[in-house]
Amino acid sequence: MQSSVARWGVGEWVVLFCLQATTWGGVFYVDSDAPEGGDGKSWAGAYTDLNRALDEAISDDEIRVAGGVYRPGPVGGNRELSFFIDTSITLLGGYAGAGQPDPDARDIAAYPTILSGDLNGDDAVVLGLEDLPGEPTRQDNVYHVVKFGQNSERSVLEGFIITGGNANGSEWYNSEGGGISGWDYYFSPPLFRFCTIEFNSSGQSSGGAYVQGRFEDCVVRFNYAVNYGGGLGSVREITRCVIEDNGCGQYGGGLNLWSARVVDSVIRKNTAAYGGGIYAGPAGIEMTGCTIENNHASVDGGGIYVSNCGTCNGFPVLYRCRIIGNTAGGNGGGFYEDPSEGWLWSCLIAGNTAGGMGGGIYEGSDGYCGIVNCTVFTNTANDGGGMLYLNAYSTIEGIVRNCIFWGNTDLTGTGTEPAQIHLVGQYSTGHVPDDGPLSALAYHCCIQGLTNSYTGSGNISSDPHFVDGYGQDDQPGTDDDDLRLLEDSPCINAGDNGMYSCEMIIPGTLPGTGTGTSNGTFPGEEGYSMCGRALFDLDTRARIRNGIVDMGAYEQKSPGGNIIYVDDSAPGANDGTCWGDAFIDLQDALAVAIPGQEIRVAQGVYRPADPNGSRESAFVLKGGVVMLGGFAGFRADDPDARDIRAYETILSGDLSGDDYIFSGDDDHGPWHDCSREDNSENVVLASGLQSGTVLEGFTILGGQGGGGLRCHAAVGLEVRDCLFRENLASAGGGLHISDSTNCHATNCVFTDNYATGNGGGIYLHGQSLTVDHCLIVGNQAEYGGGMYLDNVAATIVNGTVAHNFAWDQWGGVAVEVGDDVVGELRTGHFLSCIFWGNTSENDNVETSQIGRNFGNATFDFCCVQGWTGKFAGVGTIDQDPLFVHPGHWDTNGTFYYYDDVWIPGDYHLQSQSGRWDAALGGWVQDGVTSPCIDAGDPMAPIMYEPFPSGGVINMGAYGGTAEASKSWFGGPICEAIVAGDINGDCKVNLADFAILSQHWLWDGQQTP
Known part of the structure; x- marks a missing residue:
């Protein structure tokens, strides 16, 4: 599995809002209660006629419609009228609309948005569904309430009630799809979400809808067709829908399907x-x-x-x-x-x-x-x-x-x-x-x-x-x-x-x-x-x-077993024996886990307690238990599919689920916001653990007081491929390890964490602690904005420590040994790391990156901004690493640090030969090449670095990974591997021999 540093783009936090709209084009507003004469560009000036917005919208535009009843024509209007969509747009219903305290508030139940084909508003109640097409009061209803044209691929219709269509015309095209009518779409059919399609009828087929569309989370009920498909016909995909109480005189009361997928849906009555x-x-x-x-x-x-x-x-x-x-x-x-x-x-x-x-x-x-x-x-x-x-x-x-x-x-x-x-x-x-x-x-x-x-x-x-x-x-x-x-x-x-x-x-x-x-x-x-x-x-x-x-x-469940499953949407017995019977609460799995077992946790958000729970609640790790996140879970074709980015598994201290999400537009930062006052103090706790305990593949956020993960007196804890963000503690906002031995954090990201004392991202205290291939950016503390090494023997390998802030000293990393342990072997060894752009109130450029107080610190093959050579180490440089797009602090125009908001960036190294672009999912070439490429520890294996790799590992968190930036030799890019060409410059020469010799001599020195 790729490292999480390679998988997590620091700027790609995904925040899911219920029925939240994403705007790509222009936005039009429609509200039947708005004053006449508006231009449709705001709620105050909303159109009152939906067709007006449909006429003006172009591809990728969005139309937001307030609760109310909308008809495609006037009283006594032409039955051929409909809400006609002939371009790829998004229509969203369920808004509060003009005149409400928050017109953008959206709730499709509280603000029902009805598209009605009953032009005269006089439809009578029928005794049976078979009476719908011929009911006298429905003979002036439109044939189709919503009609999709040939160019409407990729359209979205979300949050509407569609009712009153009566496709009982003598022509074939007016006898199908009373509620919705459309074309055959071969590539990107329209999508219908959270819609209710009811009381529509047709004289031939598909009373509710006749369209090769995709239906998700819809209710289709009380529709009727004379011959085929009372509810839906000719649809392509139906997912999590309820098809009920529909009727047809001949074939298919609920559905008439020709080549379709139907998933997790109910077809009844x-x-x-x-x-x-x-x-x-x-x-x-x-x-x-x-x-x-x-x-x-x-x-x-x-x-x-x-x-x-x-x-x-x-x-x-x-x-x-x-x-x-x-x-x-x-x-x-x-x-x-x-x-x-x-x-x-x-x-x-x-x-x-x-x-x-x-x-x-x-x-x-x-x-x-x-x-x-x-x-x-x-x-x-x-x-x-x-x-x-x-x-x-x-x-x-x-x-x-x-x-x-x-x-x-x-x-x-x-x-x-x-x-x-x-x-x-x-x-x-x-x-x-x-x-x-x-x-x-x-x-x-x-x-x-x-x-x-x-x-x-x-x-x-x-x-x-x-x-x-x-x-x-x-x-x-x-x-x-x-x-x-x-x-x-x-x-x-x-x-x-x-x-x-x-x-x-x-x-x-x-x-x-x-x-x-x-x-x-x-x-x-x-x-x-x-x-x-x-x-x-x-x-x-x-x-x-x-x-x-x-x-x-x-299948009879097996007693015991070494794997415990957790999925917050599992429908079965919830005993943890399989994905279908998975525990829905991670705490239940931790309660029964014993050493040697593995807990697999599906995508979703898991909290250590309910909204009324104690702030002292946390996920307490079990010794000898491996806990893995990032699984697809039971709803997927392959529940065991694992991708920690695609199937993000979040452990959140936000017990009430109400933490405000901050951006550069806010006038204060998150750490003193009242929405976080009820968060749990720690999200994850580990105490007294022995070897074999693993935490891998999780996003850990929302700890308020004790931080993301607090580990005490542990031996051999492994933390891998985790993302720590938006946690607060007195020491170690993201990760706090104390009095522990042989613990490791590997391939992790620490960002936007905060400590009132030491170590905004990480705090370490103990023996033989390792931080390997981690990205530590955008954290804050009083001392050691990125990391704080306190009386510790620690090794930091291929770390990127950048743009952290300390409002007193040592913005990047601090190494400190107290008087009581002077003379003991307590040191920090930094290898192939980058320290750049860190700031503090009371330091010069170098000590804003790295600082110490009676501690021993060695920096080998690192890039340190302001490097003077006063610290021990070889191969260290002071050159701009040329990050692709560094993150930064938005100070909100004040000098107060606590209202700063972190704006994330991209910390890959630029390369003329090629560097990974996470947004594009591929390689791009830059106009310059970072001096940190091929400048790391020459004895380190290049591991997964792509060709050409230069034969030497890159500095920083991406060095040695599949997303390491490629080597540049000043000429045409080498496209093929040549036998004996170790550094990838398309030549076999003394440079390759030098690399080989260096490794050979090193191996000989290490052999007793």
Whole structure:
């Protein structure tokens, strides 16, 4: 993993505000209650007509709309009118607007912003959704409330209620998408967030919306279409949405999908003739983590109906979904497929009912349905199999693996094999990974009433021992049921691992574009691998936890284990055994951790106590426990993916979550701000720890009094890849280590920390302490703005200590030994470091960088501003290091230090050959080259420095890392490595031999 110095751009703090807008272009303001005649450039002069702002907006503009009701035309206006968007803009609703104390206050619940197609404002309440298109009071409503043109890619619509559209026109283009209508977008479809789409209708399809858009955190309800998709149709992505109480006369009460992804969404209480919840057309869909419940189809497919796909490559994959409590008057109470190819993986199918055949699943002729690790429980059908009805009259291909079929009912009874799996017609095998008899259908399954009449190997018929299959309400297929396995279940470790091989490729395609045949392919490629996707159960618990996969949708958690998981949004049992069951409170994980265990913490903000908790609360490290941040967490495709910048894991002392964020525009600094008075004194504490304790990959902020991390009497503590910012203490605002031995801080950033006494960034006291490859910038203290070494034996390697401030002495680093320890071996050794731009009130240039009081300090191969040579050391220079863009203090025009605000910068070294630009994510060339490049310790390994590296490590925090600036030799940049060319100048000469000889002699001296 790259060092955090390379990963954390000091100026790139990300502050997340709920529904906070980001402005790139111009901003227009709209408020229906504003005075007429405004120019739309402020709340006081807001437009009252939204269409006025839409007409004037150009690409990347933003329109902010206050709470109120907005209609696209006047009373009695043309039904063709709509809010028309034909450029890439952002529309934001939910503002307080003009006349409010804070017009920019935004709360979509408190200030509902309604876009209504009811031009006359007279819509009557209907008795049933099917009456919406023909209701007399709706015949003057517009066909489409919001309409997107061909040029509206990348548009965003956020925080609106869209209602009253009635697309019942005779032309096809006025019969689709009553609420929203749009184009087919192939690259960047519009995004809809935090919207409610309700009481819209269409005479043909997609009552709520017909647009290839992306929907996030939306509610779609009470919409109706005559033929296809009562709620939404033709959409591309649906994430964390609720689709409920919609209706359709024919296909898809909630959704009509042709090539789409649906993630973490709920589809419930929708009705249609075919596909009460969802109708999936002849193209692939992928559903992950969804709940399809209590939907009804008067004919077939109560939950979901997959249509004829005999000639297409697309097919449905449902992964970790719950299909419960759905009903169908005909066939397929939960899932209907005829004929098609589909996969159900780690799904729960329970409590569904069909008046005809297939209570849980109906598979029609010439289809192929793969069902892997599903629990199919208490489904009911009148005829032909309560769980699964295979209408196999011709070439049906079936594969059922690692499933549990229990408690399903049909006319043969409850507990018979045909009630679980009823096979009708002549079956021919195919797509079964291992060879089996032609009559083989199910492998490694638990089947009630098993007779082995048409099953393969590894099946059992023992009671699976569910925790509580019927729940407190004693009803199957409801939310209180618990179909996890008890510890004595015969289904534990009884499955077949073959389906979890990355060699297992599903034929066909899923939503997207492109082709390919490699394993691990993504949707849209030819051939679809579940590798990396099917490795989790319905609780997102890892599969194959004890060597063999369990049967059913849930994997039994392992007792004990060396990894404890923490994720503040985990939905499961919250016992720390996996990402799905992760602790949501880091304190719970620390409470149970024992030496030798590892705590993995997902992205998010974690506080040591609730808002009413004690200021003495802190995260107390456990000895011998490794604590790691920066994980993606359970909502990601790969929860174990780790990137400390992309998945920032914050340990915050801001118990109330109300710390004010300061910038250069403020008239005072953070340290005396009242919003921090209730913060915890310390964020992290470590006391009396032994070797093996690690803290890695965290942002630590908001400690108020004791600082970020306070360590006392510890041995061997490792702090790696951490960012310490905005902490306050009497000594060591960011990090305080005292009376400790062999402790190390590596690849860390210390910035904007504050100490009322010694060491704004770091305070060290003890033996054999090391600070390695750390960036220490923009900190304040009375003594030692950056660091304070107090009676310590410490080594500082490849540090950048810059632009820190001391309001008394030693702005950069202070080394001090008290009278009681004079003569003992207490020293600070600084190697390959940069000290530049540090300031203090009572020092000259050099002592503002480095200062000592009876202490020993050696500076080898360092860059020190104002260097006079009075300190010991060799190879040290006094030349401007040429940082890319140094940070600075905004003094707010006063001489008081406590109102200063730190403005961060970029501390990479400039290079004509190339230096890393974090903002661009690539290499750029400068007009000058830093003298600190290739000027560090000549005996240090260059480690990860990119070619050409010069053969000598750079000074500063980025030296020896993958982001070290490249060497410059005054001529064309060397593009290729030449054998024997150690320094990278494209020549093999005495310079290379000198480097080799120097290292050879050094190695010989170090060998006893």
